Amino acid sequence: MTATSSTSPKSPARTVATKRERDPVAAKQALIAAAVAEFASKGFAGARVDEIAAAAGVNKQLVYHYFDSKQGLYLVALESVYAEIREKEQKLTLNELEPLEAMKQLVAFSFDYLAEHPEFIALLADENRSHGANLHESERLQKMHSPFIEMLEATLERGVAAGVFRPDFDAINLYISIAGISYFFFSNNHTLSAIFGKALDARGALLQRRRHVIEFAINALRPDKDVA
């Protein structure tokens, strides 16, 4: 990666002293990206600082320079995956859609995001095994409130008002249920495939699951009857 190229070792005029041969920001980003990948595939304990540095193409010392410790790097990696999903969530604009369609998009989004970000799931799993210790430590993470839950709440209310959603569900439980039907499929894809003897990571199974998830969630939300 960030190779040693970058020419000009001793340029006659070192105008900008702050920016030397390497780009600190790029190095940092490379480390975080490598960390996310390594922590996701090996877990915190299984991940190796050496390999993260090597994968990022930087010296191991930089890890300690920038992040103090393996733990520190893990924290930033965690923040980075959270930041990314929050950013994606921001882009959802549902207020103009009618409740049913908006809800479908929310369900679809939570499915699609997980489908494309297995590292998010892996990091979450490790974080939960350690009782969310890092989450509690990070102030930044605390502040990254999810707009998703608010959109969901707004959409839910609109739908209830419009009579297309049943009023029994609170937003948090609904969120967990909607996320859960997608999350479990991805988080446990391998064990489920083994148990059912069916390749649930195949393209077909994925698309089929996506349809089911939306249908299942929407149906659960439907009001009891269209009482006359």
Place this chain on the structure above:
Amino acid sequence: MTATSSTSPKSPARTVATKRERDPVAAKQALIAAAVAEFASKGFAGARVDEIAAAAGVNKQLVYHYFDSKQGLYLVALESVYAEIREKEQKLTLNELEPLEAMKQLVAFSFDYLAEHPEFIALLADENRSHGANLHESERLQKMHSPFIEMLEATLERGVAAGVFRPDFDAINLYISIAGISYFFFSNNHTLSAIFGKALDARGALLQRRRHVIEFAINALRPDKDVA
């Protein structure tokens, strides 16, 4: 746990107690129990053979004597937690209940089991991070077919026939959805608590979730309308 059971010192007065109750089966069980706990709380890579042996109250070498390697012990630990849930599943007798009630019990069971067995979730998570590698290796695990899915299928069919369940869902997707709404709540309890700023592991939150889960699932299963 630490096999302190083992009643009956045989002779009422044993002047010099044998240093250790020589009981291979107990030692093995103690190791497995300790392994389940350690692997669940630290993950495979984070778990320490030393600590497992210490927790089991046996010599570390016995791990290798009985299980060949840390990996071997992990495999048996995994099998043991699977065996336990399969055993519990066997005890469910739903054929005499009417479909709706049977389905409620299935949903409740999948919630209650996870509530009481956080180590099951933790081991599953680690296993999925490694792409179910151990699951694939173990023949015993392959043979531990879940009766749950069959019960679910039978119940689903009965309910569809009786007109109380919609016919659109296949059993596998339904299973994943039902399991998912419970699983995600427990597997991600800590991160969810942090995000929502709400103690989701509190007794009240648990009971409330349980009610929601059943209601959500049952509702999703309801047929489209009671068309006249």
Place this chain on the structure above:
Amino acid sequence: MTATSSTSPKSPARTVATKRERDPVAAKQALIAAAVAEFASKGFAGARVDEIAAAAGVNKQLVYHYFDSKQGLYLVALESVYAEIREKEQKLTLNELEPLEAMKQLVAFSFDYLAEHPEFIALLADENRSHGANLHESERLQKMHSPFIEMLEATLERGVAAGVFRPDFDAINLYISIAGISYFFFSNNHTLSAIFGKALDARGALLQRRRHVIEFAINALRPDKDVA
């Protein structure tokens, strides 16, 4: 090996109580044979008691029962290979041959024995690395005087008297030289093969070496001149 067969567990009359289900002598022999092989191929430190017992088809405990320790077994193994060569040496009857022919046979014997007993060389090498520690410990080994050296001495004297051997060599130095030209070829066969890029363990190389060895030794022994 020494299988569990051996029938008749509870014969009505256990006349000979000393000989039970197994044959202690056979077990001991099997252990020694296995030990010779294992120690020869792995060295003392590299040899594994477990594997020796397994190869002998007996329980590991027997090693300690019969030989006290790994070291004890090694000692007996060493004695056994010495005993074997001494026994073979005993069978040489050279007094009736004329000195030259007798000497040729001595040289040939020392070559042939080594050719057929690589384990002897291997054990000697390990023993010498540890400064012959075991040799010094064993009284039995001390007593196993080699008849070879005496035969050599007698033959040498006869030849000198007959004018066919030069008188300058003492028997011990001669013995070492004769043994050395064969021993080095076998003991260092692999490194020599590597250095010379030639398979010195091939049948042809062996026969050629045998001829050379005899010729070289006999020639060295020839008196200075047939001075008139």
Place this chain on the structure above:
Amino acid sequence: MTATSSTSPKSPARTVATKRERDPVAAKQALIAAAVAEFASKGFAGARVDEIAAAAGVNKQLVYHYFDSKQGLYLVALESVYAEIREKEQKLTLNELEPLEAMKQLVAFSFDYLAEHPEFIALLADENRSHGANLHESERLQKMHSPFIEMLEATLERGVAAGVFRPDFDAINLYISIAGISYFFFSNNHTLSAIFGKALDARGALLQRRRHVIEFAINALRPDKDVA
């Protein structure tokens, strides 16, 4: 040995001495020297990485840093002893001597080198027990062709041409014989001493053997007769 050399503390007054002289080359050399000694006296399997590092006065991890594994260190140790003898051999200049004298020097050299380098013998022995496995692996070792054999061949040819050596011996066999009469004396010094009840490692025995070795070899090389 323990790299205490390293003169020059540069600045005359260094208030706080650096904890350890940071000198990779010295550390490496110290490790190799310690490895040669340890492997020679204990064999590969008996040698302890801990003790090698301790003897070299460096951290154990450096073994793995520089040599990857115990095996890797062993290989380098082996290469180092080979390199040393090759270097010594290079210094022999025999072309100007007459064949007989040159041959005497060759024989004497092969005796003297072994006399002074018991570790060479010990490492060779272990290497041969493992069928020269390491020798085959090392490219560097393959390339360290011995000039000795070529000198021997040249000297032999010159002597044959001059009529002072018999023409029957090929250089390889001759090399093995010459090396063998010295090697065996040293390699098996302890067992020979035990068998003969004579301290063959004593100064006197050594000198006497040296004389014998030269005489024996030269005599073996003499042509059949000074035929008139």
Place this chain on the structure above:
DNA sequence: CATGAATGAGCATTCATTCAT
């Protein structure tokens, strides 16, 4: 900032040996 060297604590695993049955 960058780099290789160095450290120390720890980790899975091995092994000769002993114990209990």
Place this chain on the structure above:
DNA sequence: GATGAATGAATGCTCATTCAT
């Protein structure tokens, strides 16, 4: 005697982290 269980002291090797340049 025979067997599996058990032990404790290692043993080769790893890893996060720090140092020196």
